[in-house]
Amino acid sequence: MSLRSNRRLRAVVLAAATGLTLAGLAVSTPGATAAPGGVSADGPPSTPVPISTPDGVVSAYVLNAKHANPGQTRLVERAVRQAGGVIVQTWPEIGVVVAHSDRASFRDRVRQLGGNAVESVGATRTVPVTEGTPAGVAAPWGPGKGQLRKEAPRRDTDSAGSEQTVAVAPDPRESEQWDMxxxxxxxxxxxTDGSRKVVVGVLDSGIDPDHPDLAANIDVADSVNxxxxxxxDTSPTGWYPTTSDHGTHVAGTIGAARNGTGIVGVAPGVRMASVKVVNDAGFIYPEYAVCGFMWAGEHGMDVTNNSYYVDPFEFYCEDQPDQYAAKEAVRRAVAWSTDQGVVHAAAAGNSSYDLANKTTDTGSPDDGTPVERTxxxxxxxxxxELPGVVTVSSLERFPTTGLENRLSxxxxxxxxxxxVAAPGSRILSTIVNGNGYGLKSGTSMASPHVAGVLALMKSVHPGWTPAQMVAKxxxxxxxHACGTTTAGAPCVGPETDNSYYGEGVLDALDAVS
Structure with a gap:
């Protein structure tokens, strides 16, 4: 995977690169209609980035019904068909329809035909749909890896139903895990090591199915592509990693087993579902993320980890119609899954960027030709940055011989x-190659520490809601006071809540005490 792809997955990979190079198609077209709400109230209009959808080329779209109910969703589905589109997936719980069409006029026609039922419609990528075509990329670690191991047995519980922690010798490389x-x-x-009743959805590139530190903790039944x-896609191997071991590294930090092998995760006693939202070219399009969040909510997961940003835009602008529709679809999915009891952790990003004071972006759209935009x-x-999602910045160990820290x-x-802030520089965790271990850096590596602590918290407080868990x-x-300023925007704010560390450094012990 190229550096751009690793950045998209919020990791600067220090282990060996896989060598996949992204290829994109440059497209442009004039004109864009106003998004719901018109010009943003948060500053001057952003630079338009129209997405071309020429006749004869299959493009992907999300459509949002004005009201999230089955009746309105059916009206949107009817408009899709009448406008020359094909329905790919419908989420009536949130009024979102995913569609493909090879008609250049699809967006305008579906708005016209759908009338008041269609709140917004937007193209989700700047390149044609490629699903269903051969990827042509071989995984660097070779062909299939054999049968899945059986899930580890549940631990005994006391009469009150709480987990009994069994004392075991440290895993061989646990002493190297300064982050823990x-x-x-x-x-x-x-x-507590965490409860087997708690499930963390790892929305990422897949989890190595037979890594000795992970296999026993994978929730195969709830894994999906x-x-x-x-x-x-619930096929038996669909959720396996293919061109990236990013999800495998993330999973190890969350829940590598305490089994006398390798390392130990933050919550080694919980289960993890592989929710694959990354395609073989390394992209996470809006419809993939919507599917991931909806799956987590439908299947009763407790926590999700999200070490990525949704492609092809690093920042989705409310005043751009395509970007608005994609953002709204993901927002609805996050909100609905939160209502089902799922709490979400996400990486803040690796651009040394001040998210509270946005100015320009030069890397989007990343699946075609990026433009400089305001x-x-x-x-x-x-x-x-969606409501209710825990945003996590990254810490590095400084000096490297101690446990002092500063912002990466x-x-x-x-x-x-x-x-909150969590360790994210040179984190040792599981990788696919050789069922081994490697170092990676990025806010991708910080976020799973938070997901693991949320899983521990849910284990000891099973009745807590997502809002209670985030507040606690x-x-x-x-x-953590601002202290030394790193590259990029200076640190501002008091020790209790500042721009570098938020409310402070993650504390697993307090979370379960």
């Missing part, structure tokens, strides 16, 4: 945007 010591996960494990045009604060990095130079920041997570974080 920094967030006091090693101390939290004296109270959402990168097939945004449809849930932003306003109605432009957001999704899903990390690559980490995004932002006063009132960052919730923030309150229990260790205050």
């Amino acid at each position: 010591q920094m967030i006091k996960a090693d101390q939290a494990h004296a109270i 959402c990168s097939n045009a945004g449809r849930p 932003l306003n604060n109605g432009c957001q990095d999704i899903p990390t 130079g690559f980490s995004n920041r932002g006063l009132g945007v960052i919730d 997570l923030r309150a229990q974080a260790d205050d």
Whole structure:
């Protein structure tokens, strides 16, 4: 995977690169209609980035019904068919329809035919649909890896139903995990390793199905592939990693088993579902993310980790019609899954960017030809800036021989945007190649620490709602003053809540005490 792709997945990979190079198609077209709400109230209009959808080329769209109910959704579906589109997936719970069409006029026609039922419609990528065509890319670690191991047996519980932690010898490389010591996960494990009843959805590139530190903790029944045009693909191997081991590394930080092998995750006793939202070219399109969040909510997951931003825009602007529709679809999916009891952690990003004061973006759209564009604060990095999502910045160990810390130079920041900070530089975790272990850096590596702590918290407080968990997570974080300023925007705000560390450094021990 190229550096751009790793950046999209919020990681600067220090392990060996896979060598996949992204290829994009440059497109442009004049004209764009106003998005719902018109010009953003958060600053001057953002620079338009029209998406071309020429006749004869299959393009992907999301459509949002004005009201999220089955009746309105059926009206949108009818308009899609009448406008020359094909329905790929429908989510009536949130009034979202995913469609493909090879008609240049599809967006205008579906608005006309759908009338008041269609709140918004937008193209989700600047390149033609490729799902269903051969990827032509071989996984760097070779062909299939054999049968899945059986799920580990449930632990015994006491009469009150709480987990009994069994004392075991440290795993061989646990002493190298400075990150677990920094967030006091090693101390939290004296109270609980997490409950087998708790499931973390790893929305990423797939989890290695037979890694010895992961296989026993994979929730196979709830794993799915959402990168097939945004449809849930439940085939037995669909959720396996193909061209990236990013999700495998993330999963190890969350829940590598305490089994005498390798490392130990933040919550080694919980289960993880592989929710694959990354296609073989390394892209996470809006319909993939919608599928992932909806799947997590439908299947009763407790936590999701989201170490990515939704392609092809690093920032989705409210005053651009295509971007608005895509953002609204993802927002609805996040909100609905939260209502089902799922709490979400997400990486803040690796652009050394001040998310509270956006100005320009030069890297979007990343699946075609990027343009330099002006932003306003109605432009957001999704899903990390959506309501209710825990936004996580990255820490590095400084000096490298101790447990002092400071913001990683690559980490995004932002006063009132960052919730908590967690270790994200040179994190040791599981990788696919050789069922081994490697170092990666990025806010991608910080976010799974938070997801793991949320899983521990849910284990000891099973009745807590997502809002309660987020509030407690923030309150229990260790205050961190601005201290040394790193590259990018200077740190602003008090020790109790600033632009670098938010409410402070993640504290696993307080979360379970």
